[in-house]
Amino acid sequence: MKSEILYPGAFPMVRVDLAAGESIKAESGAMVACSPTIDIESKMEGGFLGALSRKFLTGEKFFFQTLRASRGSGEVLLAPTVPGEIVILELDGVNEYMVQKDGFLAGADAIVIESKMQSLSRGLLGGEGFFILKISGKGTLVLNSFGAIHKIELKPDQEYIVDNSHLVAWSATTSYNIEKATSGWVASFTSGEGFVCRFRGPGLVYIQSRNPGSFGAWIRQFIPVSE
Amino acid sequence: MISNALCFGNEFPASGAPCVVQVEGDGLTIIFESEGTEGAREVILFSALTVSAGGLDHDHLVVKWAHALGERTLYLKNHDVIRAFRQAAPDQLNAPFEQAAERVRQVRQRHRVLWAAVGGSILALVLGLWFGADLLVEVAVSRIPVEWEQKLGDSAYRDFLAHQEVMKEGPAVTALGEMTQRLTEQIPNNPYKFEVTVVKSDVVNAFALPGGHVVVFTGLMKKADSGEEVAGVMSHELNHVLQRHGLERIVKSLGLMTAVAIVLGDQQGLVGMMKQVGVELLTLKFGREQETEADVKGLQLLQRAKIDPSGMIKFFERLSEKDEGRMEWLSTHPMSTARAERLKAELAALPKKSPEPFTFEWKQVQASLGSQPVVAP
Structure with a gap:
């Protein structure tokens, strides 16, 4: 399996070349185009309950689609819903990544996707909800973001502060605490940051350059009120 | 490796x-x-x-x-x-x-305690709402002015009449008028103006709308053996109005639907729901407690109006025995022997009063409805 990002920038697409018999799982609706040798199957990853919990708990799609090169090699074009960059990670089987609910685009068949409950404070204040995706296994993982993706590399015990709504993915070797952006409660919110995540290395943190929630609030003022 | x-x-x-x-x-x-x-x-x-x-x-x-x-x-x-x-x-x-290892245990323990606390408070909230709902509904209903109730009832009433044939005059209307008057005279501080409408339909049914509209179907009058039996149903329905049962149901179901709509984030549905209220009124089912309250208060009202209360019980019993025709009233007023027994016990506890008969002859009223063909001399 080989993957390549086409048109990098705001409106990218991923081309995945599949050898005969290979398959890739993708977020439902992510397929843009594919060779006629590719079969599209709908699959409840993690079984019915797993799919159900993913749907209700993380807000991710109930079904993932599996694209299988069952009749010979072929290629698949995949794209996310929102404008923003795509990043391709190679999971080595040891590294695990936590991915916020909209971040997953596609992954090799061998990667494992689970819904994971966060701790209370992270779930309540972290801005990703109580449940996130935990992705492990070995193979290609394709993430998408809103805006550009920026990678932060943390050495052991190195700290970094991230606005919680800009998180895309982070490795399981990092840890983070939720804290107020400034020392005072009022200033915390008037500064426009509210809560932030203090990450501690080692590991990687992927962040997105735009905040979907703020963008939604901004665009709302231009939407004509119906009725 | x-x-x-x-x-x-x-x-x-x-x-x-x-x-x-x-x-x-x-x-x-x-x-x-x-x-x-x-x-x-x-x-x-x-x-x-x-x-x-x-x-x-x-x-x-x-x-x-x-x-x-x-x-x-x-x-x-x-x-x-x-x-x-x-x-x-x-x-x-x-x-x-x-x-x-201790650190891992501590973190896990803290997570467990926190989640248990959150789960516990959510459970407490749900239980509180579940058991406190009746009280909340009562408070909400008591704040709604009677005029609103009447407007609500009026619009539902008009919607209903659009598809019905109304009997405007005749012995049946006069008889019901007499019953209503005798009953309402006994209601102290009555804020409602009761209007009784007779609808030509073979459906055995009668219902009351918030604000004072009472609708009696001719089918129910044909089924009754005496004026007292119809008066019993009337008294029951009047008490639904007096106890504001309709409003309670609306507030309850609206409240529940509002909560559901808020949870699901469906604002459009909320607006549609408001429009639905008028329709809801006609299919309103009262709760068991409300039925019992209307029964008991109805019985007391009959007693005060010096109308023989046994007619009410008799009619209920008869309706529960047979399932003839389309007895709509039964579907909204489930009959049970327990209910009749309860009324009998209630009646026994009331002081005996000698009933005064109605001025009309029930057989003639029924004849005017065409249920028993008048034999030509």
């Missing part, structure tokens, strides 16, 4: 170098598999190590040691390796190991 740990250090990538950790008698052997350091091997003695808990959920064992190129950190998650490490480790590492 499959990597079972990640090693971090200055010369490694930030995501860590996958490596294989093997536990030996006197230390750990780390075999790197990442490119560039192919096959590189490092042996660290137990005496050079420190251990702690780390990672996102404190479920990694973090091993640190000094290296010529700077500090190295190892993140271990594989349980077998951790167990083997702990068994092989010398005594001086026991305390740090115990501390790390």
Whole structure:
């Protein structure tokens, strides 16, 4: 399996070349185009309950689609819903990544996707909800973001502060605490940051350059009120 | 060999170098598999190590040691390796190991306690709402002015009449008028203006709308053996109005639907729901407690109006025995022997009053409805 990002920038697409018999799982609706040798199957990853919990708990799609090169090699074009960059990670089987609910685009068949409950404070204040995706296994993982993706590399015990709504993915070797952006409660919110995540290395943190929630609030003022 | 740990250090990538950790008698052997350091091997003695808990959920064992190129950190998650490490480790590492384990336990315990607290408060809230709902509804209903109730009832009434044929005059209307008057005279401080409408339909039914509209179907009058029986139904329905049962149901179901709509984030549905209220009124089913209240108060009202209350009980009993025709009233007023028994007991407790008969002859009223064809002389 080989993957390549086409048109990098705001409106990218991923081309995945599949050898005969290979398959890739993708977020439902992510397929843009594919060779006629590719079969599209709908699959409840993690079984019915797993799919159900993913749907209700993380807000991710109930079904993932599996694209299988069952009749010979072929290629698949995949794209996310929102404008923003795509990043391709190679999971080595040891590294695990936590991915916020909209971040997953596609992954090799061998990667494992689970819904994971966060701790209370992270779930309540972290801005990703109580449940996130935990992705492990070995193979290609394709993430998408809103805006550009920026990678932060943390050495052991190195700290970094991230606005919680800009998180895309982070490795399981990092840890983070939720804290107020400034020392005072009022200033915390008037500064426009509210809560932030203090990450501690080692590991990687992927962040997105735009905040979907703020963008939604901004665009709302231009939407004509119906009725 | 499959990597079972990640090693971090200055010369490694930030995501860590996958490596294989093997536990030996006197230390750990780390075999790197990442490119560039192919096959590189490092042996660290137990005496050079420190251990702690780390990672996102404190479920990694973090091993640190000094290296010529700077500090190295190892993140271990594989349980077998951790167990083997702990068994092989010398005594001086026991305390740090115990501390790390304690830290993991603490974090897990804290998560459990917090989640239990949140779960508990959600449960308490739900239970509180469930059992406090009646009280809330009562408070809400008591704040709604009678005029609103009448407007609500009026619009539902008009909607209903659009598809019905109304009997405007005749012995049946006069008879019902007399019953209504005798009953309403006995209601102290009555804020409602009761209007009784007779609808031509063979359906055995009668209902009351909030605000004072009472609708009686001719089918019910045909079914009744005496004026007292119809008066019993009337008294029951009037009490639904007086006790504002319709409003209670609306507030309750609206409140529930509003809560559901808010939970599902469906504002459009909320607006549609408001429009639905008028329709809801006609299909309104009262709760068991409301029925009982209307029964008992109805019985007392009959008694005060000096109308024989046994007619009410008789009619109920008869309706429950047979399932003839379309007895709509039954579907909204489920009959049970328990209900009739309860009314009998209630009646026995009331002081005896000698009933005064109606001025009309019930058989003639029924004849005017055409149920029993008048034999030509």
